[in-house]
Amino acid sequence: MRFDEQTAKGFLAECGFRVPRGRAVTSEEEALEAARALDGPVVVKALTAHGGRGKAGLVRFAASADDAREAARALLARSGIESLRVEERVDIAQELYAAVVTDRSLKCPLLLFSTEGGIEIESSGQIARHPIDIRRGIDPEQLRRWLRLDHALFNDVEWFLMTLYDLYRKLDAELFEINPLGVTPTGELIALDAKLIVDDAAIGRHLELPEIERTETVLERRAREAGLYYLELEGNVGVLANGAGLTMATLDAVRHYGGQPANFMEIGGDAYRKATEALGIVLGNPRVTTLLVNLCGAYARTDVMIEGFLTGWKTLRPSVPVCFSIRGTGETRARQLVADELGVEPFESMDEAVQAAIRHG
Ligand code: GDP
Ligand code: MN
Numbered sequence: 001m002r003f004d005e006q007t008a009k010g011f012l013a014e015c016g017f018r019v020p021r022g023r024a025v026t027s028e029e030e031a032l033e034a035a036r037a038l039d040g041p042v043v044v045k046a047l048t049a050h051g052g053r054g055k056a057g058l059v060r061f062a063a064s065a066d067d068a069r070e071a072a073r074a075l076l077a078r079s080g081i082e083s084l085r086v087e088e089r090v091d092i093a094q095e096l097y098a099a100v101v102t103d104r105s106l107k108c109p110l111l112l113f114s115t116e117g118g119i120e121i122e123s124s125g126q127i128a129r130h131p132i133d134i135r136r137g138i139d140p141e142q143l144r145r146w147l148r149l150d151h152a153l154f155n156d157v158e159w160f161l162m163t164l165y166d167l168y169r170k171l172d173a174e175l176f177e178i179n180p181l182g183v184t185p186t187g188e189l190i191a192l193d194a195k196l197i198v199d200d201a202a203i204g205r206h207l208e209l210p211e212i213e214r215t216e217t218v219l220e221r222r223a224r225e226a227g228l229y230y231l232e233l234e235g236n237v238g239v240l241a242n243g244a245g246l247t248m249a250t251l252d253a254v255r256h257y258g259g260q261p262a263n264f265m266e267i268g269g270d271a272y273r274k275a276t277e278a279l280g281i282v283l284g285n286p287r288v289t290t291l292l293v294n295l296c297g298a299y300a301r302t303d304v305m306i307e308g309f310l311t312g313w314k315t316l317r318p319s320v321p322v323c324f325s326i327r328g329t330g331e332t333r334a335r336q337l338v339a340d341e342l343g344v345e346p347f348e349s350m351d352e353a354v355q356a357a358i359r360h361g
Helices: 005-014 028-038 065-076 140-147 154-170 200-205 218-225 244-256 271-284 302-316 331-342 350-360
Strands: 022-025 042-046 059-062 084-088 094-103 108-114 128-131 173-183 189-191 195-198 229-232 237-241 263-266 290-297 322-328
Touching (some): 022 028, 028 065, 042 065, 059 065, 065 084, 094 154, 108 140, 128 140, 195 200, 218 229, 218 271, 229 271, 237 244, 237 263, 237 271, 244 263, 244 290, 244 350, 271 302, 290 302, 290 350, 302 322
Parallel strands (some): 237 290
Antiparallel strands (some): 022 084, 042 059, 094 108, 094 173, 173 189, 173 195
């Protein structure tokens, strides 16, 4: 789950990092008040969980409190923006980049650092990447060799990176990024922006994180009323698998091959009786452009599940491409049914089905 700058900066400040003085506001009057209290030039920033605000015009500089109010009015008028951060505008001599990110392929945290931070960082490609052995943490000697910063900044940067890594670990983060990490004209470090993503599976054990109310979508409600467990995600690959465990593995596989799943849908046990409803819900999400069906039979027979699925398919007559992986009890008949009724061959392995579903999306 992504947390906005306000939350991320709160954690940084608690650890002793310097962050610009400021606060979150939700109206232009509050913005005016906040800017007056700061008594000087300010920055008014939209609080969104996603980055790239500078380029989207969502970061405004204001010379006076009245300007700040005007900037707040303009930002709050944009759709999807409900709160802002008003903070002091700090003089910056240099912009650095620092982050700790979980690298799925290396299976370890990566420390990222660059002396060329700022909003162009992604295109500049100047970021040094250092894998961290999670059992040992950051070795200061090694860090010294990595950074090769032999000037006055080094001690501060070293402390900053070590502390950032501790925070990333403590919060079960997947990303803690500071961009830019500003250097003031007197050589002090200050975190001008911060981005935090916490592992979804760890949210429950972090009471220090703000509770983010997630409102139920129309489809989630429909599923709940039908006795199905459905969770809408952000991607385009619709997923139907039997059982929660297989569904989770399928979502991981979709992400592993570079795709984005559109949903979690639990259709285990006797939920195959509700196949038409389940299919209708998964395909009811307008983001779904491709469907992946992954069945694994044990006590439950895959041919019985496929019968339910085909009934749903014939009722709804969807136009999205569908890829199947079918293994286990009843497999031969299930595969035959799919071939006869839909004219498509199930894939030999789950990996192939997943890749094909992503490709067709
Ligand atoms: P992002 O585009 O969503 O990453 O938003 P940022 O919070 O990083 O703001 C965009 C840019 O505005 C930063 O990269 C800085 O260059 C600049 N910026 C933000 N706050 C300040 C500040 O207090 N002082 C100065 N000089 N620049 C700032
Ligand atoms: Mn930034």
